Amino acid sequence: MNEQELIERYIEGNLSSNELQDFETRREHDPSFRKSVEYHLSIRKVITEENRAEFKDTLRKLEATKSTAKHSSRTWWAVAATLLLAVSSYFIWLQGTPSPEKLFAKNFEPYRNIVQPVVRGEVSEDLKTKAFVAYETGDFSKAALLFSELFEEENEPYALFYEANAQLATDNNAKAISLLTQYLESPRKLTNIAQWYLALAYLKEGNMIEVKERLQKIIDTKTHGHSEATEILEALK
Amino acid sequence: MNQPYIRAFIEEDEHLIQKLYYENRDLFLNFGKRYQLPQAELLDVYQDAFVALREKALQGKLDNLKSSIRTYLFGIGKYIIYDRLKQKDLSRPLKHDPKNDLENAATVEFEINNTLSEEEKLLQKNFKKLGEKCRNMLTMFYYRGLTIDEITSLGGYNNSNVVRSQKSRCLKTLKELISSNYE
Numbered sequence: 001m002n003e004q005e006l007i008e009r010y011i012e013g014n015l016s017s018n019e020l021q022d023f024e025t026r027r028e029h030d031p032s033f034r035k036s037v038e039y040h041l042s043i044r045k046v047i048t049e050e051n052r053a054e055f056k057d058t059l060r061k062l063e064a065t066k067s068t069a070k071h072s073s074r075t076w077w078a079v080a081a082t083l084l085l086a087v088s089s090y091f092i093w094l095q096g097t098p099s100p101e102k103l104f105a106k107n108f109e110p111y112r113n114i115v116q117p118v119v120r121g122e123v124s125e126d127l128k129t130k131a132f133v134a135y136e137t138g139d140f141s142k143a144a145l146l147f148s149e150l151f152e153e154e155n156e157p158y159a160l161f162y163e164a165n166a167q168l169a170t171d172n173n174a175k176a177i178s179l180l181t182q183y184l185e186s187p188r189k190l191t192n193i194a195q196w197y198l199a200l201a202y203l204k205e206g207n208m209i210e211v212k213e214r215l216q217k218i219i220d221t222k223t224h225g226h227s228e229a230t231e232i233l234e235a236l237k
Numbered sequence: 238m239n240q241p242y243i244r245a246f247i248e249e250d251e252h253l254i255q256k257l258y259y260e261n262r263d264l265f266l267n268f269g270k271r272y273q274l275p276q277a278e279l280l281d282v283y284q285d286a287f288v289a290l291r292e293k294a295l296q297g298k299l300d301n302l303k304s305s306i307r308t309y310l311f312g313i314g315k316y317i318i319y320d321r322l323k324q325k326d327l328s329r330p331l332k333h334d335p336k337n338d339l340e341n342a343a344t345v346e347f348e349i350n351n352t353l354s355e356e357e358k359l360l361q362k363n364f365k366k367l368g369e370k371c372r373n374m375l376t377m378f379y380y381r382g383l384t385i386d387e388i389t390s391l392g393g394y395n396n397s398n399v400v401r402s403q404k405s406r407c408l409k410t411l412k413e414l415i416s417s418n419y420e
Contacts, residue, residue, distance in 0.1 A: 012384040044379040046361045052288050059284045
């Protein structure tokens, strides 16, 4: 094999380990051979840098053409004003004469996730995480579906609780009531919390008998939500 | 699972390449925050990692990849980040989250070349002067690491001798261009 072929096979990566050893020995001891080898390695290095620089340039251009939404200040103000109006109308409504609906709205907030820590930006395939991500990002319809699936597949009681929360958040009171009732069939980690949410669900439904009974019990046992319960009962008098 | 992306790089499918780029961009930038590099630099790292990913795809190094492209990409990114931190003398131990898959992505070693010698700069200048056919030929051989036989079949040449002589002529032209610089 002449020098040319040898170097060619070297660059191709086609030398056996013995051949490679001989190659390196020759490279070490033969200056002109070494020079040839390095010339070819330089060519490789140069072409590599060329290619990388070219592609990186393409990527930079990609970033530059990425549409940057130009916020016209007029649009921004219009959006802010609308939001402000919506929020203030809501609070004005809330201040008016108490109705079960208003009392519910005032007191309901989906219970925080204490089961599965969710790291922002992390992508996970498992059902549990997906459900909680949907829940935390406010996509309650999706969350409800996922928790329901989760319960079917893994029989985890907390799935009932969180699905109930999600259902309450999307106005499905009856479903929430049935889920919470099911959850409360056995003593659970979140029993007291669930009792509170069940009371709220009945409040939304307008089932005053259930509401008063349950809230009174919460007040008497001084469990989760008892101070709010006192306020609600007062308001309902 | 990774085949379509590998093909995309080889066939220069801009659309798919862009899709891959954007799919992972924000995730990487978010992931990289923990290393406390400025956002602009993180973007630069991401781009370098993406360039490296393409290179590996072109060199056939991803053909037997077991993990996802994303994990691999992040592995390269981590390697580059550590390299930069080392250069700035900023390597510090970080809190390790065992559940974070991306954090656990094994770093992928990658040859960060960078500086060219004077001779190499000259080579670079003259390589650019070569015709497209020669640049392609030499890129296939030296960059993508294809063998003469592979180039023969990919390029639809009659036989490997045709490829060899063409490559030889291109190298000769390159040498001539370089020496003509000294005149």
